[in-house]
Amino acid sequence: MRLLHRLRNPGLVCQQAVELVTGYLEGSLSGRERRRFEAHLVGCPHCTEYLAQMRETIRLTGRLEPEDLTPQMREEFTDLYRRWRSEQQ
């Protein structure tokens, strides 16, 4: 029975699982792929760690803030806008 189950529903190996992480996080895996991925995670602490690291990578990358404009640039852009406004009128 177990063998038959595995034939029908072959498990993923880690090297395949890491390639599915983005699809998993994007929600673009098919139902079957998602179930295989999740089933793999249940038995694999390393891939579970890997998934957590990918989430952390996304979180830390997402915290980058634009750097402030220099006062000189702020002035330049204010001028640019004023020129544009005067062209409009």
Next chain:
Amino acid sequence: MDPDSELLLRLRSGDERAFVSLVERYHEPMLRLAASFVPSAVAEEVVQDTWLAALRGMESFEGRSSLKTWLFRILVNRARSTGSKEQRSVPVADPEPAVDPTRFGGDGGWADPPEHWIEAAESRMEAGKLADRIRAWLGELPARQREVVLLRDVEGMSSEEVCAVLALTEGNQRVLLHRGRSRLRQLFEDEFREVQ
């Protein structure tokens, strides 16, 4: 009223602070994106042209996309027509594994499993320094991966918006995102793993 419509209204009615705050918000992200299409000396010029084009196009902007998507599309079109600094036709289909294949055994299982680093990133490095490091890593990504990661993960655009800005198919967008994020994860691991 959504924030975009409100901002547009202020821009059209002559509120220069609205324009400066728009520049403040998007100038640097646009520079970073432009620098992946053209040499950085030219990127500044491309971004300035984009602001001019945006001001000129403001009246005709119809809000079919978000203001942000609209701005980045102008930028990408300008950057592309200014000329590419590198061969951009590298096919997405070229295999590029998420993890170095030598880290897996013959059975496809981890031989050299991921080293834990999650807490270390923030506890071992001060926030400003960490941000500088991540910016530098983004600069090391291949241009097309960098473009997608910048727009998706730094700018927080949806995959649909990124496909529209960069003229990518959904599938290619996902492949580039996957490779870019995978490389970044590896860089975090190299930097912060406990066992050096």
